[in-house]
Amino acid sequence: MSKDRQGGVKAAGRTLDLFEIFARHPEPLSLSELAKLMGTPVSSTHALVKTLRARGFVYVLEDRKLLYPTRRMQVLTNQIAKNESAVELLAPILQRLQEDSDETIILGKRQDEMIVYLDVLECQRPIRYAPQPGERKPLHSSAIGKAMLSLGTDDDIRQAVSIVGQPGVTANTLTELDVLLADIQEGRERGIFITRGENVADVMGIAMVFRLGGGPVGIAIGGPMPRMIEKEQLCRDLLAAARRDIDAMCPPSNDLRRVA
Template sequence: MRVRQIDNVLDLFEIYARERSPLTLTALSQALGIPKSSTFNIIETLVSRGFLYETKPRGGYYPTQRLLALARATMDGDPLTARIHGQLQALAAATGETTVLSAREQNDVVYVDVVESTAPIRYFAKVGERRPIHMTSSGKAILISYGPSERAGILQGLRYFPDQQLTKDEGQLAAELDASIVRGWCEDIAESTPDVMGLGVPVETGGRRFGLAVAGPVYRMQNNREALVAHLRAAASLIGGI
């Protein structure tokens, strides 16, 4: 069960990441969609813990460096990221596209590591983003790592969207995954993000299933599948051996 108070705090920091400027109590209350009294309690708690400060009297609040310091310290102790982040960086450099490592979270995937492309036109992704597992190439890559019966059980519990190109229903998705197993890689074409294409392969490391993908503009990727998949397979082999 989700805890609304925690959702509000996380939403607050995401608002700051988007706005990148001090925000007043009124502005934060409106952005969060909660009463001023509740917003005030959140602000006062975060100020007392050193996560927010008032930039000037009635000038608004802004995050301190404390959250960044905690995040850096936490990531320094992440054994998965420490082991394989360099491989994601190398894959992004080799392909010129954004590289994503995803893990399954029920019927979604969560991006556990991301290295963005340096190209001016690119797929923007953030660690922690969630997508429906059957609408991303990395999610589909995780699905094909399961055996037939287990995969069929997962597919039965998914929510399908009739307007999607390749995943209108369970039968179409099953057929697509069967074809992906034969060729050894998965793809999505503008299924979760308009004009973006993704190519993904499964990878196992540390006893867990992951989906490794590269994603970028459709116009740049659709005629470059062979080279991109070769880089993906090489990276997955290296990560699986770590």
């Protein structure tokens, strides 16, 4: 089984590359154009497209031999989203947080030594933090990542950080372990975890952590630093209210329970 440079199955990676390319290029593409954008031989791209056509995921504009995805992927992903009961359970709370804070709300979970964003509710301000669901962020430089790290001991944090290192994502990233440990301890004491331009320059994040479906999940409010500094207390209060709402909706005896 052929694997790509990130250790995944090469065919699966190329399939995802294809759909991501069409998401960025809102027009049909020829086989050679698609192969160039994917960085793969035309023959390999043709074999992939042939398989996707047979499964109904891609169609050909016969007059110009251009390729474009059908809506089959959209139908499947919409259904998958509807079936994601844990995320759907939090949807009203996330929506209320977004409206009351007027900033971007992120739902994230730890996957190995990274944070993956499960859901994102953007605010509509012209200047805003605009991540995408599925983005992966380092543990040490993201607010949700710090919240997840806080669930372990200091030795657990040292081990997690040692696996991937503690690189400077921005000029403000906490790259010294002792400084990160002190920051996380401060977060434990106040019940929320903050990044100040540590993951994205000029973006501040404020996060808390719960258990969802038997595992921890983080909720963060993120936005431009000047606005977030002004509304830091508001965001703390909103997260505290969300915590109470979740506890009332799913008490500790159920799958969703507070852990910080």
